[in-house]
Amino acid sequence: MIKLVVFDLDNVIIDGEAIDEIGKLANVEEEIAEITEKAMQGEIDFETSIKDRVQLLEGTSIEDIEKVADELPLMEGASETIACLKDKDVDVAIISGSFDVVAEKVKEKLGIDSCYTNSFTVEDGKLTGEVTGPLVSGSKLDVLKDHVEDAGISLEEVVAVGDGANDISMIESAGCGIAFNAKDSVKEIADVVVDEKDLTKVLDEILNQITTDDTENDAVENEDAEAEAEEVEETEVAEETEADTEEAEEAEETDAEAEEVEEVEVAEESETETEEVEDAEEETEAKKSKNDLPKSEFVLADTMEGVRKQKDEKEAEIAQIAEEREEFNKIAKEQRKIRDELNASLKENLNKAIEFRNERNEINKSVEEAKKARNDANNQIKNLEWSSGKRDKVKIENEIKKIDKIIETRVLDIKKENQLVKNANDLRKQLLDIQEDESVKEEAQELRKLSEEEHEKVITLSEKAQAAHEEMLTYFRKTDDIRTAADEAHKKFIEARNNASAKHEEFKAVLSDIHVINKKLGSGKPRKRRSDKKPSSGSNKNREEKERAEEIFEKFKQGGKLSTEELLLLQKYNIN
Secondary structure (H helix, E strand, O other): OOOEEEEOOEOOOEOOOHHHHHHHHHOOHHHHHHHHHHHHHOOOOHHHHHHHHHHHOOOOEHHHHHHHHHHOOEOOOHHHHHHHHHHOOOEEEEEEEEEHHHHHHHHHHHOOOEEEEEEEEEEOOEEEEEEEOOOOOOOHHHHHHHHHHHHOOOHHHEEEEEOOHHHHHHHHHOOEEEEEOOOHHHHOOOOEEEOOOOHHHHHHHHHHHHHHHHHHHHHHHHHHHHHHHHHHHHOOOOOOOOOOOHHHHHHHHHHHHHHHHHHHHHHHHHHHHHHHHHHHHHHHHHOOOOOOOOOOOOOOOOOHHHHHHHHHHHHHHHHHHHHHHHHHHHHHHHHHHHHHHHHHHHHHHHHHHHHHHHHHHHHHHHHHHHHHHHHHHHHHHHHHHHHHHHHHHHHHHHHHHHHHHHHHHOOOOHHHHHHHHHHHHHHHHHHHHOOOOHHHHHHHHHHHHHHHHHHHHHHHHHHHHHHHHHHHHHHHHHHHHHHHHHHHHHHHHHHHHHHHHHHHHHHHHHHHHHHHHHHHHOOOOOOOOEOOOOOOHHHHHHHHHHHHHHHHHHHHHOOOOOOHHHHHHHHHOOOO
16 A cells, blocks of 8 residues: 655656756856766766765855745646645655755645755855755665654555666665656666656556555455445334324335335345455455566577567567556446445435434324324213213113114013003103213313314324335335446456456566566566556667677677777676
C-alpha cells in the first residue's frame, strides 16, 4: 500500500534547475550548469558539486534569489498530481539537494507535507558562498529512512521520483522507483521510466500501483459492507397490519409472506457473495511480493547480437503485458466504483424500508390503543345495561315469547290455555313495572359514542399502517434489482482483478528472463519497463554506442588498429 510519494525538486516538481537560474544573477550560469551536468551524470560526487556551485554565488542578494524562486515554473501536471495524491490520502514529500528558499514556496503552492533541502548561508542579505543542510554530505536515502521511521511506515510503502545520480539511492530502495526524464544511470535501476515532461504520466503509474493494492483489500471491504446490509435485512420481519375488515387482514398476511420470501432470497445471495469474497481473499494471500521472481529457464542465444535481440523482444513483451495488466486494473477499479455506488444505494433503500417499518409499527401501536379503548367502552355498556335491570327485562321478554309460542302452536284445553294467558299477562305487568335508570342510560349513550369514535380511529389508522407497510415492501423489492446489479459488478471486479494478477505473474516470468539476459550482457541490475511503452531515443543511442565500443574492444584484442574516434569511444564507456 502506497503511503508516501517522494519527489526530487529540480526538473521534477519545477521545470528547471533552480541553482542554474540563480546563477544568472551572478553571471555564472554556464559554470554552474557545467558542474550540475557532471553531478547529474555521476561524474563528480554531489557534495563537491553543491559546494563548488554555491561558492560561485558568493555575494548574491537573497532578496533577488527569492524573486527568482517565485518565478520558477512548475512542471506540467505538478498541481494535478499533488492534488490527486492528497485526495488519495497519500503523503507527499520533497527530498532535494536544492534550497529551502525555493522548496518552501513550492510546498506552500502545492500543499506538500514535508520538505528536506539544503540552505544558503546568508550575512547582511548576501550569500557567503557556503551551504548547509542534511543533503550536503548525506544521501537522500538517509533522509528518507529517517522520515519513514518517524512516520511509522516502511520503504516498501514509498514511491520515489527523481532524475539524477543523487536520486539513485532512494529510487533503488523505495518500493517503487520512477525515473522522470532521467539520466541513463537512473533509468537502469528504476522500476518505471517516464520520458515525457508531464507529471500526470508519473501519477498514472502511481495510481496504477494504488489500484493494484486496493484490489487486494476490496474483497474484505465488500464483505463487511454486505454483511452489514444482510444483518439489517434479516431483522426486517413483517408484522401483520391490523384492520377491522377481513379483506385488510388477508392482504397483510399475503404481504408478510412475500417479505419472508424476500428475506430468504437475500440470505442466499449474501451467502454466495461471502463465498466469492473468501475466494478472493485466498487469492490475495497467495500473491508474492514484486521481488519474488520465478526461476527462469530461459535459453540464451549463442551470440551477443542474438542475446541483444532477445532482450529487445523481451522488453517489448513485458511492455505489452504491463499494458494489458494496467487495463485489467482499470476495469477492476471501474467495477469496484460501480459496485460501491450500488451498495450505497442498497443501504439507502434499506434505510427507507426501515423508516416505513418503524412508522407502520408506531401506527399499529395506536391501532391497538384505539381497539382497547373501543372494547373497554363496549364492556362498560354491557355492564351498565345488565346492572340497570335490562337482564330482568330480557328474561321476562323471553318468557312471554315462549308462552305465546306454546299458545299458538299447541292444542290445549281451555283451562290450561287460560292459565298460560294469565301467566303471560302477569309477566307483562312485571315488565311494565321495571324502569331503567335515566342516568345509566345517558352514561351508556356516552360510552356508545366513545366506542364509535375509537372504532373510526381503528379503521383510519389501519389504513395508514397498511400504506406504510406497502411502502416498506416497495423499498425492499427495489433492493433486489440493486443487489443483482451490485453482484454483477462485483463478479466483473473479481474477474478483472484475477486477470490482472495472472498478467502480473506473466510480467514476473518475463522479468526473470530479462534478469538472465542482463546478466549475460554484463548489467548488474536489469533495466526496468517503461511506463509510456516508448523507447528512449537517447537511451537507445547510448546502448548502440556501448555495443559498438564492445565490438571495437574485441577488434583491438585481436590486434586490430584503432582510430582516435574509436579510442575515445572506449574511454567514454570505460572499456579497457
